Amino acid sequence: MESTPAVPVPSKPKIPDDPGRGAFISLRRLTPFIRPYRGQMVLMTLAALGATLVGVAVPLLTKNLIDGPIAHHDKAALWPLGGLVLLFGIVEATLFWLRRWFLQRAALGIETDIRNAFYRHLQKLPVAFHDSWQSGQLVSRVSGDISSIRRFFGFALIFLVVNSATFLLVGGALVVIHPVMGLIIYAASVPLIVYGRVVDRRYHRQSRAAQDQAGDVATLVEESALGIRAIKAFGRQGLVFGRFDDRARQLRTLELRKIRTLSELWAVFALQPQTVLSLCVLIGAYAVSSGALSLGTLVAFISLYLTLLWPIESMAWLMAQSQEANSAAERIWEVLDTVPAIADPEDTRNAGDDRRGELVFENVGFRYPNSAKPIVSGFDLRVAPGETVALVGPTGCGKTTLTALVPRLYDPTEGRVLVDGVDIRELPLTELRRKVACAFEDPTLFSASVRENLTMGVPDATGEQIDEALAVAQAEFVHDLPWGLDTRVGEQGLTLSGGQRQRVALARAVLGRPSILVLDDPLSALDIHTEGKVEQALHSVLRGTTGLVVAHRPSTVLLADRVVLLSPAGPDGATIAAVGTHQELLRTCPAYRDILSQTSDLVDAADEAEAEAAEGELVEVTR
Numbered sequence: 001m002e003s004t005p006a007v008p009v010p011s012k013p014k015i016p017d018d019p020g021r022g023a024f025i026s027l028r029r030l031t032p033f034i035r036p037y038r039g040q041m042v043l044m045t046l047a048a049l050g051a052t053l054v055g056v057a058v059p060l061l062t063k064n065l066i067d068g069p070i071a072h073h074d075k076a077a078l079w080p081l082g083g084l085v086l087l088f089g090i091v092e093a094t095l096f097w098l099r100r101w102f103l104q105r106a107a108l109g110i111e112t113d114i115r116n117a118f119y120r121h122l123q124k125l126p127v128a129f130h131d132s133w134q135s136g137q138l139v140s141r142v143s144g145d146i147s148s149i150r151r152f153f154g155f156a157l158i159f160l161v162v163n164s165a166t167f168l169l170v171g172g173a174l175v176v177i178h179p180v181m182g183l184i185i186y187a188a189s190v191p192l193i194v195y196g197r198v199v200d201r202r203y204h205r206q207s208r209a210a211q212d213q214a215g216d217v218a219t220l221v222e223e224s225a226l227g228i229r230a231i232k233a234f235g236r237q238g239l240v241f242g243r244f245d246d247r248a249r250q251l252r253t254l255e256l257r258k259i260r261t262l263s264e265l266w267a268v269f270a271l272q273p274q275t276v277l278s279l280c281v282l283i284g285a286y287a288v289s290s291g292a293l294s295l296g297t298l299v300a301f302i303s304l305y306l307t308l309l310w311p312i313e314s315m316a317w318l319m320a321q322s323q324e325a326n327s328a329a330e331r332i333w334e335v336l337d338t339v340p341a342i343a344d345p346e347d348t349r350n351a352g353d354d355r356r357g358e359l360v361f362e363n364v365g366f367r368y369p370n371s372a373k374p375i376v377s378g379f380d381l382r383v384a385p386g387e388t389v390a391l392v393g394p395t396g397c398g399k400t401t402l403t404a405l406v407p408r409l410y411d412p413t414e415g416r417v418l419v420d421g422v423d424i425r426e427l428p429l430t431e432l433r434r435k436v437a438c439a440f441e442d443p444t445l446f447s448a449s450v451r452e453n454l455t456m457g458v459p460d461a462t463g464e465q466i467d468e469a470l471a472v473a474q475a476e477f478v479h480d481l482p483w484g485l486d487t488r489v490g491e492q493g494l495t496l497s498g499g500q501r502q503r504v505a506l507a508r509a510v511l512g513r514p515s516i517l518v519l520d521d522p523l524s525a526l527d528i529h530t531e532g533k534v535e536q537a538l539h540s541v542l543r544g545t546t547g548l549v550v551a552h553r554p555s556t557v558l559l560a561d562r563v564v565l566l567s568p569a570g571p572d573g574a575t576i577a578a579v580g581t582h583q584e585l586l587r588t589c590p591a592y593r594d595i596l597s598q599t600s601d602l603v604d605a606a607d608e609a610e611a612e613a614a615e616g617e618l619v620e621v622t623r
C-alpha cells in the first residue's frame with residue numbers, strides 16, 4: 001500500500017478570485033459546528049426579532065399618543081399608553097440581555113469546537129505537512145482566524161438576520177403608512193446592495209492578504225523567540241528587528257487598505273439613509289401641510305424610519321465582518337481539508353507477539369516531498385529481534401531520515417518497512433508507536449512536569465518503571481529538582497541543560513520497554529563521564545530490545561552488534577556501502593575508519609595491517 005504524501009500547501013497561498021465566494025461557501029461549510037448550538041441560536045434569533053418587534057411598536061404607540069390623547073387633551077387616556085411604552089421598554093431590555101448572554105455562550109462553544117477540531121487535525125497531519133507550513137501561519141489560524149469566526153457567529157450573523165428582518169418589517173409598515181414614501185425607501189436600497197456586493201469582494205481579498213501577513217508576522221515572532229540565544233550571541237537584534245519591522249509595516253499597509261475600504265462602505269451606507277430621510281421629510285411635510293397626512297402619521301413614519309438608520313448603516317460593518325470571517329474560514333479549511341497522508345489503514349493487521357521486534361527495510365527509497373532528488377534508495381536491512389544496528393555515514397547522508405521511517409514520521413516513497421513481518425503501513429498507528437520508541441538528537445521537552453514528559457508514551461507507567469528508566473538514562477538528577485518529578489520543565493518551566501534534556505528524553509524512550517528502540521545520536525550532549533554510564537545502562541536495555549542507533553562516535557557504535565555504513569549521497573541518494581561488526585569495518589573499510597577517525601583513538605589503535613588482510617572477508621555492498 002503506497003500512501004500519498006500530504007500535499008504541501010504554500011504558507012501564503014495565492015488568493016483565488018472565486019466567483020462563489022460571495023456565497024460564503026467556506027463559512028457555510030462550518031454548519032456542522034453550529035448544529036449542536038442551533039437550538040440556542042434559534043432562541044436567540046427569536047429574542048432578537050422579538051426585541052425588534054417591540055422596538056417597532058413604540059413609534060406606533062407614539063402615533064396613537066399624539067393623534068389621540070395629546071390631540072384631544074385627554075389626560076386620563078395618557079397614562080395607560082405611557083405605561084405601555086414603559087412596559088415595552090422593559091421587555092426590549094430583557095430580550096437584549098437574553099440575546100447577548102446566550103448568543104455569546106453559543107458563539108464561544110462554536111469557537112472552542114472549531115479550535116479543538118483544528119488542533120486534533122494538526123496532530124493527525126504528518127511531519128511532511130509541518131515541514132512545509134510556517135508555524136506562525138498555523139498559530140495565526142488557530143488564534144486570530146477562529147476568533148474572527150466567533151465574532152461572526154456571536155455578533156454579525158444575528159445582526160445580519162435581525163437587520164434584514166427589521167428592514168422588511170419596518171419597510172412593510174412604512175409602505176402601509178405611506179405607500180409612496182415607503183416604496184422610495186425600498187427602491188433606494190437597490191443601488192446600495194449592488195455597490196455593497198462589489199466592494200465586498202474587494203474587502204475579501206484585502207482581509208485574506210492581511211490574515212496571511214499576520215501569519216508571517218507570527219512566524220517571525222516565534223522564530224526569534226526560539227532563536228533568541230543565537231540572535232543575542234551574534235548581536236543580530238538590529239537585523240532581526242529590521243525584518244520584523246518590515247513585515248509589521250506590510251501588515252499595517254494591508255490593514256490600512258481594509259480600513260480605507262471599510263470607511264468608504266460606512267460613508268456610503270451612512271449617506272444613503274440620510275438622503276432618503278431628508279426626501280421623506282420634504283414629501284411628508286408637504287403632505288401634512290396639504291392635509292393629505294396627519295402630523296401623528298408623519299411623526300410615526302419618521303420615527304419608524306429612524307429605527308432603520310442604524311440597521312442600514314451597520315450593514316457596511318456587518319458585511320465586512322462576514323467577509324473577514326469567510327476568508328478566515330477559508331484559511332481554516334485549507335488545513336482541515338488536508339488529508340492526513342499517514343493514518344491508520346482501513347484493514348489493519350496484527351504484528352503478533354509484542355516482544356519479537358524484528359525490523360526489516362525492504363528496498364527502501366525516500367525522497368522528501370519538497371525535494372527533487374532522493375535521500376536514500378535501495379536500502380535493504382534486516383535487524384533481528386534483540387539485535388542492535390548502528391547507522392554510520394557522512395553528515396547529511398540520510399541516517400536520521402531512515403530512523404524517521406520506523407515510527408512512520410514519513411512513509412518510504414519506495415519499498416517498505418516491516419515490523420515482525422508486517423508492513424508498518426498496515427499496522428494501527430497506536431500499535432506501531434507502542435512497539436517503537438524514539439529518542440532524537442534534539443530532545444524536545446514539553447511545558448509540563450518531568451513526570452508528564454516521561455510518561456507521554458506510557459501514561460500508566462508505575463513508579464518502579466519510571467525509576468528504572470531514569471536509572472538507564474542516568475537521569476536520576478530529576479529527583480533533586482525543586483519539586484522532583486513534579487517540577488515543570490520546558491518552556492515557562494525550569495530550564496534543563498542539553499545533556500539533562502537528552503537524558504530525560506532517553507528515559508522517556510526506554511520507559512515501557514518498547515520492542516524496537518530508535519536512537520538518533522542520543523548521547524551527543526553528554527559529558528564523557530555520564531556518556532560512559534548511560535552506555536553501560538543502555539547495553540542492558542538493548543540486550544532485550546531491537547535497536548537502531550544513529551552513531552557519530554565510536555563510543556555509540558560500541559552499543560551495536562552490527563554497523564551499517566552509508567555511502568555519501570549520490571544522484572540517487574545514499575545506499576549501504578558496507579555492513580559488519582565495528583571491528584570488522586575498522587579493519588577492512590577505509591571509509592569507515594575515515595568517518596570515525598576524527599573522534600576517537602579507538603581507530604588509531606587498530607592495526608592497519610590487520611585491516612588490509614581482512615578486507616576481503618567483509619560483507620560489502622556497493623551500488
Ligand SMILES: Nc1ncnc2c1ncn2[C@@H]1O[C@H](COP(=O)(O)OP(=O)(O)OP(=O)(O)O)[C@@H](O)[C@H]1O
Pocket residue numbers: 131368370371375393394395396397398399400401402
Ligand atoms: N524536512 C526535510 N525536507 C527536505 N529535505 C530534508 C528534510 N530533512 C532533511 N533533509 C535533507 O535530507 C538529507 C539527509 O538529512 P538527515 O538529517 O537524514 O542526514 P543525517 O545523515 O542524519 O545527517 P547528520 O549526520 O548531520 O545528522 C539532508 O541533505 C537534508 O538537507
